[in-house]
Amino acid sequence: MSWDLPNLELKPYKNGNQEQIKFIYDLKKEVYQKYVENIYEEWNEEIQKKLFNKFMKKNSKNIELMMN
Numbered sequence: 503m504s505w506d507l508p509n510l511e512l513k514p515y516k517n518g519n520q521e522q523i524k525f526i527y528d529l530k531k532e533v534y535q536k537y538v539e540n541i542y543e544e545w546n547e548e549i550q551k552k553l554f555n556k557f558m559k560k561n562s563k564n565i566e567l568m569m570n
Contacts, residue, residue, distance in 0.1 A: 515565035522567065527554050 515522055535545045558565075 509570050510568050511570070512566040513569050515562060515567060517562050523558065525567075526558070526565070527551070530554060 515526075531545070531550070538550070539545050
């Protein structure tokens, strides 16, 4: 899929790039934490990191980051 977004560029995730991994995890936490806590009454960091690592392993070839 190609979108024309002014001043934004899609860059593929570089597998193993720790700065990008931290950014993606922090974004996930920022977006989903309140929903997870609403459903499960807590954000369990250990469980969330395991789920995130599983997601990254399975999907890393399909991840693109929007940069400006």
